[in-house]
Amino acid sequence: xxxxxxxxxxxxxxxxxxxxxxxxxxxxxxxxxxxxxxxxxxxxxxxxxxxxxxxxxxxxxxxxxxxxxxxxxxxxxxxxxxxxxxxxxxxxxxxxxxxxxxxxxxxxxxxxxxxxxxxxxxxxxxxxxxxxxxxxxxxxxxxxxxxxxxxxxxxxxxxxxxxxxxxxxxxxxxxxxxxxxxxxxxxxxxxxxxxxxxxxxxxxxxxxxxxxxxxxxxxxxxxxxxxxxxxxxxxxxxxxxxxxxxxxxxxxxxxxxxxxxxxxxxxxxxxxxxxxxxxxxxxxxx
Numbered sequence: 225x226x227x228x229x230x231x232x233x234x235x236x237x238x239x240x241x242x243x244x245x246x247x248x249x250x251x252x253x254x255x256x257x258x259x260x261x262x263x264x265x266x267x268x269x270x271x272x273x274x275x276x277x278x279x280x281x282x283x284x285x286x287x288x289x290x291x292x293x294x295x296x297x298x299x300x301x302x303x304x305x306x307x308x309x310x311x312x313x314x315x316x317x318x319x320x321x322x323x324x325x326x327x328x329x330x331x332x333x334x335x336x337x338x339x340x341x342x343x344x345x346x347x348x349x350x351x352x353x354x355x356x357x358x359x360x361x362x363x364x365x366x367x368x369x370x371x372x373x374x375x376x377x378x379x380x381x382x383x384x385x386x387x388x389x390x391x392x393x394x395x396x397x398x399x400x401x402x403x404x405x406x407x408x409x410x411x412x413x414x415x416x417x418x419x420x421x422x423x424x425x426x427x428x429x430x431x432x433x434x435x436x437x438x439x440x441x442x443x444x445x446x447x448x449x450x451x452x453x454x455x456x457x458x459x460x461x462x463x464x465x466x467x468x469x470x471x472x473x474x475x476x477x478x479x480x481x482x483x484x485x486x487x488x489x490x491x492x493x494x495x496x497x498x499x500x501x502x503x504x505x506x507x508x509x510x
């Protein structure tokens with residue numbers, strides 16, 4: 225197994241110098257990205273990631289010059305060439321290479337780069353024991369629904385969490401909880417699952433979507449997509465963060481305060497089990 229890269233359809237080594245100094249992703253963060261998980265050599269929820277990628281491109285007015293079939297072939301080529309069975313494929317599309325200017329350049333072809341790496345094991349133990357989070361100001365731009373390369377606000381919040389010994393920073397805007405720095409945030413209260421509604425303030429996470437639209441209904445778990453504050457979250461029976469790399473990580477401590485009894489809750493466990501079952505079913509189908 226070995227990490228590999230791909231540039232505009234061609235396999236490359238990750239240490240090859242491939243980024244132009246005048247690539248707009250490098251100079252402006254003018255681009256989008258996706259990360260798709262690989263389980264047992266198969267892509268998971270690829271259709272949802274691809275759909276979100278195309279939406280992000282449309283929102284930033286970056287032309288989509290690769291077909292859905294080509295993108296899937298590129299992913300499968302990286303899996304085959306790397307030999308990686310469990311990992312993640314990172315995909316990035318920038319507006320392209322042009323002399324530096326703030327306005328969009330004309331007659332520029334977007335640049336596609338991809339890489340694959342083995343899955344890390346850092347989150348595995350936290351999925352069992354639960355994690356600590358802290359609350360941090362949401363200082364990001366107002367189009368968090370676009371999965372763009374502009375992530376400085378996320379990085380600063382994540383670093384704050386790391387320095388405080390926490391797994392994640394859950395962000396607050398105008399007194400309302402939005403989402404984690406690299407995850408969506410949910411709580412369970414009186415048998416109901418609560419999470420921030422979709423809109424420009426949060427990313428439509430693929431794992432979030434699977435939970436809200438498929439897993440929770442199958443478990444008979446009601447879902448309320450409604451804004452709430454830290455006080456409301458403090459009265460939760462359970463809490464968790466979710467995302468492509470995160471999967472479902474229970475939250476047992478928020479801002480140094482235990483969530484309920486400080487133990488992983490039964491509803492979160494059922495969601496984890498159902499999510500793992502969904503992975504098995506979809507990866508056998510692909």
